[in-house]
Amino acid sequence: MIAKSLLVLYFVIASAVSATQCLSRRCLADNLIDKQLYSAPQPPDCFINVNLTxxxxxxxxxxxxTxxxxxxxxVYMEWTDPDLAWTDSQYNFTEVLLPFTYIWLPNLTVxxxxxxxxxxxxxxxxxxRxxxxxxxxxxxITVVCDMNLFSYPFVEDTCIVAINGWNRSSCGVKLQYGKITTxxxxxxxxxxxxxxxCGGAQNYLQVTLYLNPFNALVSLVLPTALIMVVDLVSFALPLNGERNAFKIKLVFSFTMFLLILSKQVPQGGPCSPLIYYHFCFCLIVLVVSLxxxxxxxQLARTGSIWPGRPRKQSGSGSSMAQQDNAFHQNDTEINCSKVNSVNLMTEVTSIQKISSFVNNMDKEIMEKKRKQDYAKSWDNFCFITYLFLDIxxxxxxxxxxxxxxxxxxxLSF
Structure with a gap:
């Protein structure tokens, strides 16, 4: 009778224990969820150490x-919450999966x-366990980085990403940074x-960035250099309207080039890019060259750089219109002398007038050549000056x- 009573008692106790012990991980997860651990762990020092592994x-x-x-x-992280721990006597499992919305999670900010x-x-x-x-x-994340663009497009600088916990007071999250890969x-x-x-008063990630300069060199620097070379070579054109028209086209082409590529040029920021001054110099040189x-x-045509009437030259008897009239008059007189058979003195006078007209024409040609040579000497001087200026x-x-x-x-944040 005693043995039978002990056997019944054993089965009652065993059934009660089996009813309270979890036999699956889902049961363990449900038990942990039922604790409703939505608040942060509260260690004695009031700091939760979160390891960013x-x-x-x-x-x-x-x-x-911008x-x-x-x-x-x-970011892969781990921390310890004592209220989520269990022993081998309670549950025969070493690990369990929980939904992320049912326990406390550290809030990382930048x-x-x-x-x-x-x-x-x-x-x-x-x-x-x-x-x-x-x-x-x-x-x-998106941060504002005061990148040093002074030497654009050759840029290599650092940006700051300040990853920290949600609280930096006497009670909150302490982050420990682990391995960083790119x-x-x-x-x-x-x-x-x-x-x-980088740690200290402020913890942050220091990211070193490098800009590949090929695109900017091809689309920004190389065209401006080629335009300046073409303007330099244009000094080989004659001093007439053809050269001026060509240089005007260069100035307009460079201006349109800047307008089209204005969106590719970086803004100033704390360190204004040197390429801004390069574009300004090129435009000024093109306009001055024009x-x-x-x-x-103007100097080659009139002998003076000032606009207005051409300057009269000493030794010239009359203007071109007057010389043409004299030529027609002499021709008429010669014809009349031939027809009327005037005397020899009249023929000598006519020959002298023709000789005077030819001499005036030679003087006009020589004067024109002198003006052009004078302008050409200044043109050569400007070319040499322009070349040395570019160098x-x-x-x-x-x-x-x-x-x-x-x-x-x-670090001004």
């Missing part, structure tokens, strides 16, 4: 007009971001050279490019 960084784009820098970051979008990589969170939680998110760093025009963690060519054309300009640009430095405070 891995950070995967990728540069998406860089807007030169200096806005966009990137994609995957202090200097103007746009942030955070999405979980998975809707499930892995929780181990000791209460360690493993969670991963992906962040799409993805797709060599794709596109902007290349990611390196990503480093004005000098017009003045030299000195290139040397100055190279020296400024190598020696001048510009920096900005990227």
């Amino acid at each position: 891995a950070i995967q960084y990728e540069t998406l784009s860089f807007n030169l007009q 200096l806005q820098f966009s990137s994609h970051i995957k 202090n200097n971001a103007i746009y942030t979008a955070v999405h979980p990589l998975s809707k499930d969170i892995l929780v181990t 000791d209460g360690t939680v493993n969670y991963a998110i992906q962040m799409y 993805v797709g760093g060599q794709r596109g025009e902007w290349q990611t050279l390196d990503v480093n963690f 004005l000098v060519s017009m003045m030299l054309s 000195i300009y290139m040397l100055c640009v190279f020296a400024i490019f190598k020696t001048q430095q510009c920096s900005s405070n990227k």
Whole structure:
């Protein structure tokens, strides 16, 4: 009778234990969800240590007009929540999956971001027996980066991505940064050279970016250089309207070129690009070259750079119209002398008049040639000056490019 009573008691206890013990991970997950642990863990020091075990960084784009820098970051993190732990005597499982909406999660922010979008990589969170939680998110962020564009298109500078916890007071989240890797760093025009963690008063990621200069060189620098070379070669054209028309076309072509490519040129920012001054210099030189060519054309035609009537030259008997009239008059007199058989003295006089007319024509031709030679000598001087100016300009640009430095405070946030 006693043995039978003990056997019944054993089965009652065993059934009660089996009714309270979970036999599946889903049962364990439901029990953890029923705890409703939506608030943050509250350790004695009031700080939750969140370990960012891995950070995967990728540069998406860089807007030169607004200096806005966009990137994609995957963050793998883990922390310990003691209220999510269990023992072997309670549950015979080492890990379990929980929906990410039923427990507390650290809220990562970017202090200097103007746009942030955070999405979980998975809707499930892995929780181990000791209460360690493993969670991963992906962040799409946009920050304003004061990139040093002084030497554009040869640009290599750093941008700041300040990833931090939601609270920086005496109670909150403390982040510990782990391994940082880059993805797709060599794709596109902007290349990611390196990503480093910098700690101290402010914790942030320092991203080193490099701009491939090929596109800007082909579309901005090379056309301006070729236009300047063409303007230099145009000094070989004669000093007439043909050269002036050609130089006017060059000025208009350069102006239209700047208007079309204005959207590709970066804005000033804290360090104004040197290419702005390059475009300004090229345009000024083209306009000055056109004005000098017009003045030299006036000098070759009239002997003076001032507009107005041509200057009368000493030794010339009369204008071209008067010489033509004299020629017709002499021709008439010669014909009349032949018809009327005038005396020899009249013929000698006519011959003298013809000789005088021919001498005046020679003087006019010599005077015209003298004007052209004088203008040509000034033209050669302007060509040499223009050539030396271009050479000195290139040397100055190279020296400024190598020696001048510009920096900005990227931690002013």
